Amino acid sequence: MKPSRRLSGAVALTLSAVLAAALSTAVTAPAEASQTALRAADPSVLRVGGTYVSVQSTGAGIAVRQAASTAALASAPARQVWSDTAGRGEVWAPEIVVDGGRYYIYFSAGRGAAHRMYAISSATPDSGYGAETKLALPDDRWAIDGTLFTFNGQRWFVWSGWAGDTNVEQNLYIARMNTPTAPTGARYVISQPREGWERVVGNPFINEAPEAIKDPNGQLHVTYSANGSWSDQYCLADLRLRAGGDPTYVWDWYKSNGCLFGSHRETMMSGWDPTLHVDGPGHHSFVLLNGDINTSPPAGSTFPLMFHAVPKGTPYSWAERYWYTGTFAWWGGATYRRANVPGPTADTGWSLKFFE
Numbered sequence: 001m002k003p004s005r006r007l008s009g010a011v012a013l014t015l016s017a018v019l020a021a022a023l024s025t026a027v028t029a030p031a032e033a034s035q036t037a038l039r040a041a042d043p044s045v046l047r048v049g050g051t052y053v054s055v056q057s058t059g060a061g062i063a064v065r066q067a068a069s070t071a072a073l074a075s076a077p078a079r080q081v082w083s084d085t086a087g088r089g090e091v092w093a094p095e096i097v098v099d100g101g102r103y104y105i106y107f108s109a110g111r112g113a114a115h116r117m118y119a120i121s122s123a124t125p126d127s128g129y130g131a132e133t134k135l136a137l138p139d140d141r142w143a144i145d146g147t148l149f150t151f152n153g154q155r156w157f158v159w160s161g162w163a164g165d166t167n168v169e170q171n172l173y174i175a176r177m178n179t180p181t182a183p184t185g186a187r188y189v190i191s192q193p194r195e196g197w198e199r200v201v202g203n204p205f206i207n208e209a210p211e212a213i214k215d216p217n218g219q220l221h222v223t224y225s226a227n228g229s230w231s232d233q234y235c236l237a238d239l240r241l242r243a244g245g246d247p248t249y250v251w252d253w254y255k256s257n258g259c260l261f262g263s264h265r266e267t268m269m270s271g272w273d274p275t276l277h278v279d280g281p282g283h284h285s286f287v288l289l290n291g292d293i294n295t296s297p298p299a300g301s302t303f304p305l306m307f308h309a310v311p312k313g314t315p316y317s318w319a320e321r322y323w324y325t326g327t328f329a330w331w332g333g334a335t336y337r338r339a340n341v342p343g344p345t346a347d348t349g350w351s352l353k354f355f356e
Contacts, residue, residue, distance in 0.1 A: 046291035235262025
């Protein structure tokens with residue numbers, strides 16, 4: 001692995017963003033971020049008391065690390081908690097959550113079109129996990145990057161999947177959950193990669209790596225990664241559920257009009273600047289207490305973020321991805337607009353700023 005390298009800190013704001021900041025809640029200066037020594041993808045990190053817990057794929061299994069800070073996770077010992085003894089195939093993007101005081105790790109496993117979501121659970125974060133359970137997601141289609149959260153007292157599962165049995169595009173779907181491992185009812189599409197800025201790199205076109213968070217108004221957001229993960233056009237974007245909206249109704253979701261965290265100016269939402277030190281940031285993790293969206297940060301503060309990216313100037317490839325520490329903060333008065341759809345065509349509320 002390459003030596004750890006310090007980054008400069010916050011992404012510079014454009015003049016328009018500075019003017020917007022005057023109308024928004026003040027944001028405290030973000031802490032300096034860094035490339036960790038961990039050459040890996042798809043970080044999933046939460047905080048339990050004063051301990052940070054991460055989970056990652058080891059190719060044919062899943063490992064957990066624990067440390068006193070996000071930056072220290074890379075040097076913490078990786079403890080294998082599950083192995084693919086059944087030969088299920090590629091193990092992708094494990095996600096760790098806490099529900100009812102118990103730890104659940106969700107992951108995708110399979111080969112090609114056989115990828116489906118599985119779960120393991122334990123009373124402790126780094127040991128005691130049993131055999132995997134396949135989630136009976138509605139329609140039983142290809143599924144990756146799933147995660148569980150609770151919003152307004154209801155458990156939800158959100159993931160990236162195919163509409164049918166062929167790899168045309170990856171959409172974001174949501175379904176209710178009766179328990180952490182038992183879906184109920186139908187699946188509902190909430191986002192498709194249909195905007196020009198999320199179709200720069202395709203074959204297939206991609207919406208993936210959804211992460212839920214609740215803003216200072218109590219509205220639900222699902223941030224996600226767009227464009228091909230094999231390119232430096234990979235970026236983070238946002239879905240914001242309108243106030244009082246139905247999470248299963250696609251037209252109650254408003255999408256950011258561009259990337260909120262990316263390395264190409266032409267795909268960024270107006271008022272958001274591209275990264276200075278990394279290319280293709282994506283597949284992030286909001287580092288929340290117990291991973292609970294009800295502990296989402298208030299306005300005016302920056303909170304820990306982890307994401308993967310490639311160092312600026314390095315040829316982009318999956319093999320060159322590192323985990324990075326960073327920060328994020330809420331950004332008020334952001335209008336998401338859309339055209340030729342049912343209902344209102346604009347919605348104003350909280351968005352997010354991401355800092356390297």
